[in-house]
Amino acid sequence: METVNIMIVGVGGQGSLLASKMLGHLLVQQGYDVKVSEVHGMSQRGGSVVTYVRFGDKVYSPIIDKGEADYIVSFELLEAARWIEYLKPTGRVVTNTQKMEPMPVIAGLAKYPENLVEKMQAKGIQVDAMDCLALAEEAGSTKAVNMVLMGRLSKYFPDIPAEAWQASLEANVPAKVLELNKVAFALGQKD
Amino acid sequence: MRELMLGNKAIARGLYEAGCCVISSYPGTPSTEITEEAAKYPEIYCEWAPNEKVALEVAHGAAVGGKRAACCMKHVGLNVAADPLFTISYQGVEAGLVICVADDPGMFSSQNEQDSRHYAIAAKIPMLEPSDSQEALDFAKEAFRLSEEYHTPILVRTCTRIAHSQSIVTTGERVEVPRKEYVKDPQRVMMTTNSLKAHYRVEERTKAMTAFAETTHLNRMEMGEDTSLGIITSSTSYQYVREVFGEKVSVLKLGLSWPMPVEKIRDFASKVDKVLVIEELEPIIENHCRQIGVEVTGKELIPMVDELTQGRIGQFLGRDPKESVKLEDEIPGRPPVMCAGCPHRGVFYTLHKNKCMVYGDIGCYTLGVMPPLNALDLNVCMGASCSGLHGFNIAGGEAHEKHSVAVIGDSTFAHSGITGIADIAYNGSNSTVIILDNSITGMTGHQQNPTTGKTLRGTPARKIDLEALCKAVGFDRVRVVDPNQLKEMDKVLKEELAAEEPSIIITRRPCVMLKDVQKLPPLKVDLDKCNGCGLCMKIGCPALSLPKGGKVEIDKTQCVGCQVCMQMCHRDALIV
Numbered sequence: 001m002e003t004v005n006i007m008i009v010g011v012g013g014q015g016s017l018l019a020s021k022m023l024g025h026l027l028v029q030q031g032y033d034v035k036v037s038e039v040h041g042m043s044q045r046g047g048s049v050v051t052y053v054r055f056g057d058k059v060y061s062p063i064i065d066k067g068e069a070d071y072i073v074s075f076e077l078l079e080a081a082r083w084i085e086y087l088k089p090t091g092r093v094v095t096n097t098q099k100m101e102p103m104p105v106i107a108g109l110a111k112y113p114e115n116l117v118e119k120m121q122a123k124g125i126q127v128d129a130m131d132c133l134a135l136a137e138e139a140g141s142t143k144a145v146n147m148v149l150m151g152r153l154s155k156y157f158p159d160i161p162a163e164a165w166q167a168s169l170e171a172n173v174p175a176k177v178l179e180l181n182k183v184a185f186a187l188g189q190k191d
Numbered sequence: 192m193r194e195l196m197l198g199n200k201a202i203a204r205g206l207y208e209a210g211c212c213v214i215s216s217y218p219g220t221p222s223t224e225i226t227e228e229a230a231k232y233p234e235i236y237c238e239w240a241p242n243e244k245v246a247l248e249v250a251h252g253a254a255v256g257g258k259r260a261a262c263c264m265k266h267v268g269l270n271v272a273a274d275p276l277f278t279i280s281y282q283g284v285e286a287g288l289v290i291c292v293a294d295d296p297g298m299f300s301s302q303n304e305q306d307s308r309h310y311a312i313a314a315k316i317p318m319l320e321p322s323d324s325q326e327a328l329d330f331a332k333e334a335f336r337l338s339e340e341y342h343t344p345i346l347v348r349t350c351t352r353i354a355h356s357q358s359i360v361t362t363g364e365r366v367e368v369p370r371k372e373y374v375k376d377p378q379r380v381m382m383t384t385n386s387l388k389a390h391y392r393v394e395e396r397t398k399a400m401t402a403f404a405e406t407t408h409l410n411r412m413e414m415g416e417d418t419s420l421g422i423i424t425s426s427t428s429y430q431y432v433r434e435v436f437g438e439k440v441s442v443l444k445l446g447l448s449w450p451m452p453v454e455k456i457r458d459f460a461s462k463v464d465k466v467l468v469i470e471e472l473e474p475i476i477e478n479h480c481r482q483i484g485v486e487v488t489g490k491e492l493i494p495m496v497d498e499l500t501q502g503r504i505g506q507f508l509g510r511d512p513k514e515s516v517k518l519e520d521e522i523p524g525r526p527p528v529m530c531a532g533c534p535h536r537g538v539f540y541t542l543h544k545n546k547c548m549v550y551g552d553i554g555c556y557t558l559g560v561m562p563p564l565n566a567l568d569l570n571v572c573m574g575a576s577c578s579g580l581h582g583f584n585i586a587g588g589e590a591h592e593k594h595s596v597a598v599i600g601d602s603t604f605a606h607s608g609i610t611g612i613a614d615i616a617y618n619g620s621n622s623t624v625i626i627l628d629n630s631i632t633g634m635t636g637h638q639q640n641p642t643t644g645k646t647l648r649g650t651p652a653r654k655i656d657l658e659a660l661c662k663a664v665g666f667d668r669v670r671v672v673d674p675n676q677l678k679e680m681d682k683v684l685k686e687e688l689a690a691e692e693p694s695i696i697i698t699r700r701p702c703v704m705l706k707d708v709q710k711l712p713p714l715k716v717d718l719d720k721c722n723g724c725g726l727c728m729k730i731g732c733p734a735l736s737l738p739k740g741g742k743v744e745i746d747k748t749q750c751v752g753c754q755v756c757m758q759m760c761h762r763d764a765l766i767v
Binding site: 011012024034035037038039045046047048059060061062063065066068079081082085087088100101102103104106108109110112113116119120123124125142 | 193194195299300323351352355356357358359427430431433434500501502503512513514515516517518519520521522523524525526527528529530555558561562563634728731733735736737746748
């Protein structure tokens with residue numbers, strides 16, 4: 001099979017590392033060759049963060065380049081737009097509609113662009129946008145945005161059994177918040 | 192067991208399996224997790240040393256003492272450790288000594304892009320370069336074997352994409368290596384005749400290692416169907432080469448990147464029509480090929496600046512870029528920022544307000560350069576703020592002294608700041624140094640240091656008394672202030688800048704991200720009082736936003752109730 005490329009993007013501190021950890025675990029369990037690449041350090045301080053997840057028969061590069069991503073999973077709307085050049089024209093964006101103003105916008109030096117979902121769609125990109133923050137709150141914690149997104153992403157991989165997703169969730173989420181994360185995952189799956 | 196493993200964790204696993212008993216390191220992205228992961232094995236003594244020079248000396252001492260030892264750092268840390276590095280090469284080792292160094296091409300979290308392979312050449316220390324996590328594990332083990340067989344320290348070089356990428360590894364079991372008995376040998380004293388003899392030994396060792404380079408499996412010739420082009424590469428570049436060219440192209444992958452083979456490269460070149468060298472940063476392999484008379488193409492096509500990717504390599508070789516979409520909108524940048532509640536914020540706001548020249552240092556507080564604080568003037572390396580300010584003030588006299596400060600974090604101060612303030616006191620410039628004491632090494636992700644009172648494993652430890660130390664060095668004026676109290680911060684800064692003698696200001700408040708630091712409930716906005724004037728926005732807190740023509744909003748998920756913004760408001764519109 002051809003390598004599948006998933007980019008997980010967001011703002012430092014939003015919980016994207018847990019999402020990539022769960023995804024990596026799941027894909028290894030499914031018998032794929034897997035590479036996951038992330039950047040630590042400076043970029044964690046509220047900056048734009050990106051994690052690359054690649055799987056297939058044999059994966060070489062640990063990173064994804066422009067025009068290569070099959071999926072961009074975004075924790076924040078502006079971040080989906082920032083990385084859009086990395087998507088294949090046939091790729092799909094799965095994004096939280098939450099907006100977090102970056103410092104240049106807060107400082108009045110730049111504007112947060114409007115109607116980003118519509119603008120991406122106008123370019124012919126398939127965009128699956130949802131208010132993950134509201135769903136996470138419904139599940140019991142604003143921190144569960146990552147599991148809402150994972151639930152949503154799972155819909156696009158019908159070959160991977162639901163039990164396998166559940167098993168990876170259980171293996172990676174701390175026990176005391178497991179139940180609410182399961183709820184968040186299920187809410188993400190709903191249409 | 193087969194599992195997905197971070198490159199750094201895989202190195203730690205390799206060190207563990209090889210029977211490593213002692214690790215002394217200083218944290219630095221992207222190397223930090225090696226030591227943190229190794230510390231999870233009770234069989235290995237692990238410590239954070241005050242700096243990389245100390246760490247390497249400790250690790251070498253442990254190897255002299257008969258135990259397999261390692262030392263981990265980032266590329267710029269190797270500059271700090273360079274002094275012992277060169278002579279440890281002459282000393283040689285009995286028990287294995289492995290030095291792990293992580294470069295940062297693309298500078299995700301570094302101030303420069305230096306290529307550590309130069310150190311292998313300069314210090315004549317063999318260097319291994321893994322290209323994924325399995326190799327990281329295997330090479331760490333092989334490094335100990337080679338270290339003892341050839342009586343040399345071994346460098347293991349990674350880069351961000353090896354250190355911080357996960358790929359699948361199969362782990363093995365630990366081998367216990369008995370301690371080698373220390374035997375006194377006057378040859379170890381490095382003075383004239385001994386040093387000369389040692390240098391001859393190093394040259395002999397390099398010859399032996401070069402012979403090894405010809406035959407070792409670390410240097411792998413992968414002949415493909417296509418021999419019109421042969422590529423010599425190493426490290427993560429190997430992965431990009433395979434990504435771009437697939438499996439048909441012929442590749443010579445160097446895992447032992449110094450010393451490099453001669454005959455093997457000539458042999459490879461003879462089997463292909465032309466040779467291309469693809470390596471990140473410096474033309475190390477390329478220069479070697481030219482030196483041994485092998486014609487290659489390299490840096491004419493592949494630039495020395497920035498990290499490589501499959502896309503960039505394709506672009507440099509003239510391939511069409513992959514099709515992709517772009518939006519017309521300008522996407523505002525999202526640079527990293529000081530966290531909501533960061534104790535550095537009050538310091539940088541005050542420095543900005545007082546229009547100070549700020550000599551910065553290495554740590555989270557580099558972010559003080561970001562708007563709206565715009566407070567930092569420059570930075571160089573660990574500790575340079577103190578010594579650099581001293582020089583700046585000597586050049587400018589009072590005109591500089593009354594308006595300039597150095598800012599340095601507690602860990603950086605313990606690393607290299609103490610000698611700088613000793614120079615200020617000893618040679619008497621009227622300099623003002625601010626020690627940002629947030630009780631942790633922040634930027635690398637919360638490591639303990641000699642000022643925090645805890646060891647790497649969190650056990651209680653002796654702690655540097657910063658006030659007493661500064662006084663002992665020769666500062667009569669040592670002030671401690673809570674940086675979240677803006678009026679007090681401003682008053683102390685003005686007084687110390689005006690003073691006729693050098694001073695230290697310790698701004699003391701723990702990093703807000705530390706687990707045991709109590710976070711207060713988010714503040715609220717009194718909408719009747721807020722008139723949207725934007726005064727509170729001047730502190731650059733990411734939890735605050737002010738829609739155009741509206742009133743200030745507080746992000747509940749970020750605000751930790753530090754109340755610094757409250758002190759900015761003239762209308763008491765921000766409330767608990």
